[in-house]
Amino acid sequence: MQAIIDYFSDKTELARVTAVISNEPGVFALQRAKNAGIDALCVNHRDFENRDDYDQALKAEIERYSPDLVVLAGFMRILTEQFVSSFSGKMVNVHPSLLPKYKGLNTHQKAIDAKDEEHGASVHFVTPELDGGPVIIQSKVPVFEHDTAAELAERVQQQERNIYPLVVDWFCKQRLMMINNKAVLDGQELPQNGYATD
Numbered sequence: 001m002q003a004i005i006d007y008f009s010d011k012t013e014l015a016r017v018t019a020v021i022s023n024e025p026g027v028f029a030l031q032r033a034k035n036a037g038i039d040a041l042c043v044n045h046r047d048f049e050n051r052d053d054y055d056q057a058l059k060a061e062i063e064r065y066s067p068d069l070v071v072l073a074g075f076m077r078i079l080t081e082q083f084v085s086s087f088s089g090k091m092v093n094v095h096p097s098l099l100p101k102y103k104g105l106n107t108h109q110k111a112i113d114a115k116d117e118e119h120g121a122s123v124h125f126v127t128p129e130l131d132g133g134p135v136i137i138q139s140k141v142p143v144f145e146h147d148t149a150a151e152l153a154e155r156v157q158q159q160e161r162n163i164y165p166l167v168v169d170w171f172c173k174q175r176l177m178m179i180n181n182k183a184v185l186d187g188q189e190l191p192q193n194g195y196a197t198d
Contacts, residue, residue: 001029001073005036007165015172018065021058023077039065045077055083062087069171072126073164081128089178091126092171094164096156098122098138098193103131108149108156119143119152121160122194123167125178134183135194136176139163 001020008015020033025042033040043061048054054077062070070091084091097107099122111119120140127133139159143152170176176185183190 001071002032003161004071004073004165004168005032005038007169009036011169015068015168018067019062021061023054023058023075029074051078051080052082055080059083059086069168070126071164071168078130079126084126084128087126089125092136092167093124093126093131093133094160095122095124095131096153096160098140099124099131099135100192106149108152111143112147112149112152116143119156121156121163123163124194125183127181134178134181134190135192136167136170136183136185136190137163137194138196140196 005017008017017033017036017038019039019041020029022030022040022042023045025044030040030042041061043054043058045054048057068090070087072091072093075093095103095107097103097111098118098120102110108119118140119142120138122135122138124131124135125133139162141152141155141159167176170185176183178184179189183194185195
């Protein structure tokens, strides 16, 4: 989130972050937003009886800002199909693996346990399938023999901070869209692993 705020801080003619919303009160992301003069609010999931009620309240808060793009950055809740469909083609997520490998949690340890030689991050459009939306871009990092999950996570997070603002930039310049559940960049459908350079 901070990387995106920093990236667009001097590109306000292109885009601006209008709000940061968390489901957890007191997280540092909310303070980061306030520090940057961005609206910061919490929609606490514990205040709702079920997932549907929560997602409806979250959707209402987001829609107050009429965003062109919803960017998930460390938002760890599984969202309902109805919520996701409301922002179809307008919501992206960053995931710490080379999708479709290692959906869900504990991806760094899974890569180490599998003795993978490379790991990385994927930015994808959000669809109702968990971590299953079309991949926009991936960035790879090596997995070293004695890596811990924490060391590997830090290497992956560095790449996330590079590629996530780039994806938002592409979207805001209308270069990137989702068509027929495919990521399309500059009019060309991207392959399964998205836009990738070695």
